[in-house]
Amino acid sequence: MIRVSGLEKSFGDLKAVDGISFEAPDGRITGLLGPNGAGKSTTLRVLYTVLKPDKGSAHIDGADVVTESLEARSRIGTLPHGSGLYPHLTARENIAYYGRLYGIDPGELPEKVDRVIRQLDIAEFADRRTKGFSQGQRTKVALARALVHEPRNVILDEPSNGLDVMATRSLRDLIRQLKAQGKCVLFSSHVMQEVAALCDEIVIIAGGKVSLHDSPEGIRNATGCDDLEDAFVRAIDFVGGERR
């Protein structure tokens, strides 16, 4: 479970995140939705402890991301935006490297690596060097790498970026699988359809603030729009109106 309360983060004069609070429960898929530059990535980066918040706090399974950052990091699997692989290592070696750094017992490592390779259906190219992999293949390997230690919480930053239709479909299947396993899945996107197709809960962010947090159904009701895309635009305007 991921809990964020009153998060604030500025870069110089720019207030990227301005008091964001939400909760992402276990066994559910929570989507962070917002236009480019809304503060989604910054929020996620605070969650996986790469950035420190100026104010507010965030907890992962109760571990504070600032004071207990090692503990918090060990409880998440992350796919940061534009995750890169090591081109001279094979897919399997890339995954195993992370497995070792996650502290997986060397005896169990091969088995766990095999498991994620099967789970993500990448056996076909698992023993090739990742140089020259397609974007879809790379995303899958990066995901396998993030899941090798079987984390309770999974954070994905715009995971479907640059993926074709087939790769996007298999990514969605995987996210649903994770939910079925009872994990807490939090992902960000600026694509309405994707969020609508997957999420149990949607957190709409605009201008560094949460403008709406509800189920897809609830958001339609709250904005009075049947179409989620209209609802999204309306929700963004909410924040804009408040700020002015």
Place this chain on the structure above:
Amino acid sequence: MFETLRIVFRKEVLDNFRDRRTLLSALLLGPLFGPVIFAFAINLSLKQSLSDASEALDLPVLGSEHAPNLVGYLRSHNINITQAPASYEDARDAVEAGVHDVVVVIEDAFGSDLLEGTPATVAVITDQANRQADRESRRAMQALNAYSQELASIRLSARGVSPMVMRPLNIDLIDVSTPSGRSAMLLGMLSYFFIFALLTGGMNLAIDATAGERERGSLEPLLCLPVRRDQLIYGKIAATCLFMAMSLFISLLSFYVTLKFIPLEKLGMTPNFGPAVVGTAFLLLLPFTLLGASLMTLVASFTKSYKEAQTWVSIVLIAPTLPILIVSLLMVRPSTILMLVPSLSQHLLLVGLIRNEPLDLLHVAVSVVGTLVAGAVLAWVCARLYRREGLLG
């Protein structure tokens, strides 16, 4: 606690052994660059010093038929008279075009001028911007001056005046330089090449650790792992050290082989560069790997891209040579204080070693400890930097 360090170290070594760019610069270019340049420089200076007085000078003389005595005198002074261009203008053109370095032109009136006792003109055409030509023209001028002196003495004697009148001063030039002093510059080059090879060996790894990972997008996921970030960077620095040590070793080895083929004795140099010296030099330079690796990693972490990092890290390649250069110019003697300066201390110890001087153990200790401490401090600064948010760029 060092588990993370070990994992990162192993991965970096494997990764870079598969990277052709790293291997090329670490194990081939860096170590071979030195011996090639050195062999070239030595051969050049061998040529220059050996071709001096001992070798006959080929000198084209135009109008030699006007001065048979002068020509005879030149021949007796180890100068071969060769075919000259047909005219004064041709001779000028030939020197300008670099066909000849020096051409001596004797005028038609040479014989009659001599008879009358008026100064007879001899032109020496040369290009003084050309060093080789400069030396040859100097030799030609010396010979001509000597001939002129001799004629003057004969004329004075014929008039009953002692030729000593012409020599109020007797000037002796006494050169006290020794062969080993002359070879100091060349020996200084040696330690520079070793440090250069050492640094080149780890360059790609050092860049890869920060700028490279960032550019590839693999830094952010790496920082999300539940490991201490200082361990990550120490692992990377350790791997960089290993490559630097390998590069250094290959460089020492290639010098060992090269020196066997260079006739240094002809230069009056008998460098002491046997297997024992190679081994000792390796151990003396080894502490410098930590400093070099940390310094390069540090510089690379401030840059935004691989390209930018390469530019800045290349400057680091030059930095350790500055103390060496200054000391070579000033001819400073080793002292305990100087042993505190990394790269300089290794240079001084190495020069002493090659000159077959006994190693001062205090100097060695100060050099090793001083360099290691400087390296450890820089590594610590790198680790601090790795905890910064700005690292992600």
